Amino acid sequence: KFYLESPEVIENIKEEIETNKAIDEDIKKKKNKIRETTHKEIKDLDKEIKSLKKQARETSILQTKLELGREQKAKEDLRRKKRARLFDEQDEISQRKDQILDELQQRLYGRVHRR
16 A cells, blocks of 8 residues: 655645646746747748749749749748747657656655555
């Protein structure tokens, strides 16, 4: 059977759980802010790319088409990088959350004994 050493241990575990809940909430807020900001940036780039494509179709000047095509490609590259950054940041947040849970589990099991 498992038992806890003392009421102080129980209180410490409760405090750690509350602390981790606060950390989890903070992570969630940061994750949402990053996601919202990056999604907005990506949507703005999508609009710019669409506009550049339209301008390139409508012009008959070859030099202008070339310049618009290069600008479009640069925007597409930037959009691709932002998408990759978004996924990387989401992975980092997920890894941090796993780390917090592992630390809590280690603390909890460090205080619980078998007898």
